[in-house]
Amino acid sequence: MSAPAPLLVVGDALLDHDLYGRVERLAPDAPVPVVSSLRHITRPGGAALAACLAAADGRQVTLVTALGDDEASESVCRLLADRVHLVRLPLTGTLSSKTRVLTEDRPLLRLDDGDGRARERTDEAYRAIAKAEAVLVADYGRGTADVLRDALRSTAARVPVVWDPHPRGNPPVPGVRLATPCAPEARVFANRLRTGEEPRGGSALQATARHADTGEESQGAGALHAAARHADTLVRGWRAASVAVTLGGRGALLSHGETPLLVPSPVTAEGDACGAGDRFAATAAGLLADGELTETAVRAAVHAATRYVAEGGARAFAVDAAPATHPRPSDDGEPTDDALRTAARVRAAGGAVVAAGGCFDLLHAGHVALLQAARRTGDCLVVCVNSDASVRRRKGDGRPLVPLADRVRVLRALECVDAVAVFDEDTPERLLAELRPHIWAKGGDYALARLPEASLVESWGGQVVLFPYLDGRSTTGIAERAAAAPRPTPLTGRRGR
Structure with a gap:
């Protein structure tokens, strides 16, 4: 870039x-x-x-x-x-x-x-x-x-x-x-x-x-x-x-x-x-x-x-503070220091750091509702996103549908998102240990499950918070409907029958 x-x-x-x-x-x-x-x-x-x-x-x-x-x-x-x-x-x-x-x-x-x-x-x-x-x-x-x-x-x-x-x-x-x-x-x-x-x-x-x-x-x-x-x-x-x-x-x-x-x-x-x-x-x-x-x-x-x-x-x-630097996040999807720097600045100012995580493959209304709600609970929102390899291990060889660089770029374009970081493991625990958010936000579909990272977040006084999930919105469902939809014929542009 x-x-x-x-x-x-x-x-x-x-x-x-x-x-x-x-x-x-x-x-x-x-x-x-x-x-x-x-x-x-x-x-x-x-x-x-x-x-x-x-x-x-x-x-x-x-x-x-x-x-x-x-x-x-x-x-x-x-x-x-x-x-x-x-x-x-x-x-x-x-x-x-x-x-x-x-x-x-x-x-x-x-x-x-x-x-x-x-x-x-x-x-x-x-x-x-x-x-x-x-x-x-x-x-x-x-x-x-x-x-x-x-x-x-x-x-x-x-x-x-x-x-x-x-x-x-x-x-x-x-x-x-x-x-x-x-x-x-x-x-x-x-x-x-x-x-x-x-x-x-x-x-x-x-x-x-x-x-x-x-x-x-x-x-x-x-x-x-x-x-x-x-x-x-x-x-x-x-x-x-x-x-x-x-x-x-x-x-x-x-x-x-x-x-x-x-x-x-x-x-x-x-x-x-x-x-x-x-x-x-x-x-x-x-x-x-x-x-x-x-x-x-x-x-x-x-x-x-x-x-x-x-x-x-x-x-x-201030004269007693080091010069602040806010280098632009790269578009290559790799983890950057921007997320850690954002979290550190907000924490130093007495604010609340909120983090949310997921694959965010085919970003949809459910994702956006979750991220907007999460951002309203604190003073900055850092999104932790799975790398391509991590998504494949979790979802199978056909995923992700959208490569990491594009997923990161779309997330950064949301006004409710302050920074994005990438993790390559199956869970974001290593990244969370560095971010140390006050709030770890997840969708309500995790309500009956004990999140593997919950104990880690609670170890520094953080809180896992669930937010209502919009019914009927999922990447898998969107992908299946798209695959089943009739496609235009090459010559006429009309949908096949």
Whole structure:
């Protein structure tokens, strides 16, 4: 399989600080919570986080951003070392940073500092944009996209450009392949186009954003109707090929200016959503760089953003954590480290790892129902699939009907599946011992049998869980009906009698 295409990220780097603590009482001198047992982590933010996320997908990433000589800028440089190639623009002022105080992964307070803006373009930055094969613009309204706007306009005419806009910034350049505002931002941008309003900042912007997320547009069908209407306005007003309005836990709505496509989240993910928009945009931009269709890129981006939240969000990029790597799973069907890495990340974030196993030969509705139900019980789903040799030993010489590489590819295409691993033995016990899932999911047809792997799963405190099985669905039954069906005659194409 070819390596992922390189990606150029253009935008405003930030420095993020998170203070995690416990709240057990109110202060005696004021009705405010007292946060104790603080743990301080520092991580890249803004376009720097987007670049790190793209690099974590196994890509070569170049980041064009404005940095100065201040302490925050130097911290960002250290955090980006060995992750991305850096092209620096001069910065006026000090780099923007934000500090969040969180308890139980919920923010209590945010402090913003630094008012730095990109001062001017450089020849090195223009050269990087001119030779880019694909670009992600992570605009955080601090001027990087503005000083490079002419170059980005030219680039959008020849290669895929994904633009993640910010209400403080200017609209995307004409011709971008995909723009990715969240729902409140989409309303702000659409209203500007309708009224001719200019970008603004401060309290006026905050009031607009608050207004954009209230009323009937924030709920149910009204939210979808509003998102579709705003997306249509943005496609036409921005002259963008498409706009994907991200809807938080509900997924994203993709519009090309016609009937929109709703891409729902595979599951409801609970956790810190900071950076989920960057994860969405980085995934979509990377896949467009690889030559995928926009619809395919948006589907994968929704899945990636959901998994990102479930696995703990941006804390994986903290200064005290090793750089995360998420190499693409190979299509040759061989076991990869991806499943073990996924399980380890979810477990480290305090989530529940769910595993399910089987041959999955001729994937059918019963399989899909089982996997969807299993995924809803935890924070990630790893599917353990029998190798071809293992299937033959279990099912006979005529099986599998579908070779391993194809079975793995189909399973990975399901939005409820986070990773796939292959085992060659008759049972998945060796693989389970490495994965150590919290839940081992099986179909209800095993209800009267003691699974050979049950004792192993229970040895580390795991639980075997059975799920209802859809009657009348089986690979054997489907294969027998297909074999018995009349076939078209070679000349007429009509079914034989």
